[in-house]
Amino acid sequence: MASSEEDESYVLEAKLRLDIWDEFDRKKEKIEKTRYHQATCKHCKKANVLRLEIIRSEKYYLQNHLTKCKHVPEEVKSKYAAKPEKKAEPDLRGKKQSSMFGFLDRSxxxxxxxxxxxxxxxxxxxxxxxxxxxxxxxxxxxxxxxxxxxxxxxxxxxxxxxxxxxxxxxxxxxxxxxSHKEDVTLTFDGFKNVSQNKLLGFVAIVREENGTNSHVFESVKDISGLNYNKEYVVAEVDAVIQTMEHKYGSTFRAVTCDSDGAHIKA
Ligand SMILES: [Zn+2]
Structure with missing residues (x-):
């Protein structure tokens, strides 16, 4: 491949890499156990999405969010629509065929x-x-x-x-x-999955610095065949709070559920 063409593709690639940050907020926190910072989508934020997805600030993950996010305008989506991996597979057959690269079947x-x-x-x-x-x-x-x-x-x-x-x-x-969040609200509900297993799910609602609520899926337990009564629910809620406090160092403000007040579980 002619080197000028190669240079051009690197420049384009680098520019897209910079531009992608027009669509995301880069946070100072990192994704645990990785070198990547957390990112959130500006379009989701603008649309007042309640639980902003924490995205790994790596090209693939960012691009993937742009493709599937319903708040991202079409022109932005098309700008970042899958680009062929130019570096990975140089086209040896010459310039004319390189534009067909994405359409030909290949490994x-x-x-x-x-x-x-x-x-x-x-x-x-x-x-x-x-x-x-x-x-x-x-x-x-x-x-x-x-x-x-x-x-x-x-x-x-x-x-x-x-x-x-x-x-x-x-x-x-x-x-x-x-981890280490204060005033977490815990909520739970029983539901059935597609395999008809009865599940008890917990969601922790965390208030972020910027005031938005982030809902984090905490745990799901298969309770098929178990007696889902008030003693059971109280014991399970207690266990989840204990885990959250000891393992993650978070503190709780409230526990809520959707049972009506007259129901014994509430
Ligand atoms: Zn988004």
Whole structure:
């Protein structure tokens, strides 16, 4: 590739990197156990979103938020729509074909593989896919239809490496958000998931410096088959408060729930 063209693409890339901060606020706190600062979306803030997503200030995560955030204007979205990984795979066939790069089927680049893994792990978790469905023939056919050269992951890789790292990421974000906070409000409710398991979920509501409330998912417990009575609820609420106080050093102001006042659990 001609060096001037390469320079040009680096300059463009660097400019986009700088411009991306027009869309985000960079916070001084870091994402726990990483070197990346926390970031929040300016468009979400402008739309008065109650619980601003804490985003890792790394290009992929920022770009990913811009693509999926419904508060980001279309012209901003298209500016940051997936750019081909120019550095990762130089086109050896010359200048004319390089514009077709994003449309031709080819093996995923290293960065794209990471993106694919994250998307796949999130999909499995969000859609409540069983872990073995990752090796399901129909699912593999679907992926291969969309991307013939895709290399599917084994169930082992998904559980041992990818899901584990996604969980670590999320836990570290939650921990970061609820550690050493004062006047936390705890709220809880029972609900059923798509597998009809009865769950008891807790959400910690934290007041941030700028006055916005941030809702942080704290814990979910499978209570299928358990007697969900007032003694049980009081004991569980107590246990969560103990954990939050001892493990995260946060203090509580109130506990709320949506049961009506006449109900014994309230
Ligand atoms: Zn946003």
């Amino acid at each position: 995923l680049t290293k960065v794209e593989k990471q993106q694919f893994e994250i998307l796949l792990a999130d999909t499995c978790a969000d859609c409540n896919f069983s872990l073995q469905s990752i090796e399901n023939e129909s699912l593999i056919k679907l992926f291969q239809f969309l991307r013939p050269t895709v290399e599917m992951l084994s169930r082992r890789v998904l559980t041992d490496r990818i899901l584990k790292s996604r969980i670590d990421d999320t836990v570290s974000q939650v921990t970061q958000a609820i």
